[in-house]
Amino acid sequence: MSAPPSTLTTPDGWVLSVAATDESLKPVASLTNSPWSREYLVDGKFKGSVTGAGTTNLAGGTLEVGYQIGCGIGQDTLDSNSVATGIAGIGLPFATGTIFPLILGAQAGNGLTINLKPGTVNVVQIGKKSFKGTTSHVNVNHLRIKIDGCAGQSFIRSYATFTSSTDNTDDVVNYVGVTRAV
Secondary structure (H helix, E strand, O other), rough: OOOOEEEEEOOOEEEEEEEEHHHHHEOOOOOOOOOOEEEEEEEEEEEEEEEEOOOOOEEEEEEEEEEEEEEEEEEOOOOOOEEEEEEEEEEEOOOOOOOOOOOOEEEEEEEEEEEEOOOOOEEEEEEEEEEOEEEEEEEEEEEEEEEEEEEOOOOEEEEEEEEEEEEOOEEEEOOOOOOEOO
């Protein structure tokens, strides 16, 4: 599913539009088999266009396409400060009113600590096409997207940034795809 197109009417009369069609996201098996890794194949057709009867000369522009990947809770890498190797001790409590009050107690334990950090958003640029004229296309077919080190829920959405230049202006319009929980 794709989001509605984004449009911008410039002060000099041009209408910029950027849209996506045929977007898909298909989960695939992670190559690392880690519980903190997810992988997907993405597809989509992205198009930017300039229409209208502007009063300035068009000088071309760019169409940039990519994906924004959000991770709710990140996982820090393990280091020597992250692993608790064990705790052991002997307690010698003294009972009142006895001559030799020796009671031995022991406690031991092992544990592994994984440090969590606040979530992040990564922007992955897939392609950037410069163009002359009024239209530009970027098509994505079965591109593999990998999300690593995400301990919490993650989200993904496409984006496209379309720019058009004239003799005296640069205009920018952005498309943001449907956000999907992955």
